[in-house]
Amino acid sequence: QKEVEQNSGPLSVPEGAIASLNCTYSDRGSQSFFWYRQYSGKSPELIMSIYSNGDKEDGRFTAQLNKASQYVSLLIRDSQPSDSATYLCAVIGGSARQLTFGSGTQLTVLP
């Protein structure tokens, strides 16, 4: 059973701080890693994708991947109240074509 694990939170950070979200996955053959943002009652919205070890930056967002540790993280710099949402880690496994999602981390950015 391929698993993707996330701390469910809730995680609260003050406005302007760095939010750090973590995810581990069980399938060592996983190749593609994604972070989605989901507001309550809405659909997942793609934030970042990462495919190789290291860091990938896009604006205030940085995704980090460590395949040896089977760990992927998302950093949100200068957090804003509008960043308050559930952040979903999703992985495509080695032989699979579908996304396996974690249960999500609920982030609240306090004004």
Place this chain on the structure above:
Amino acid sequence: EPEVTQTPSHQVTQMGQEVILRCVPISNHLYFYWYRQILGQKVEFLVSFYNNEISEKSEIFDDQFSVERPDGSNFTLKIRSTKLEDSAMYFCASSDGWRNQPQHFGDGTRLSIL
């Protein structure tokens, strides 16, 4: 920016009835997916579709479920005889590749079975 569109946004149906959920994937995408999310739970994969046939399906996708691409733009999910436990948000997604291409999600259809 191109979007995946889903209709209806909310469907209320009596148990045992058939429902069809509709999706228009992004126009140049070739890979299509259905996922569902029961309230308060994880997003779960149902089925993937490519080249007019099912590529993979999960254990959830039993004989009550079917998918179809009836024309060049629509992608549908049919549930033949709905059960109470089918109540969930159903999301359609599309991508232009299998692995190193992100999947883009529609706004979803909230299915309520009474």
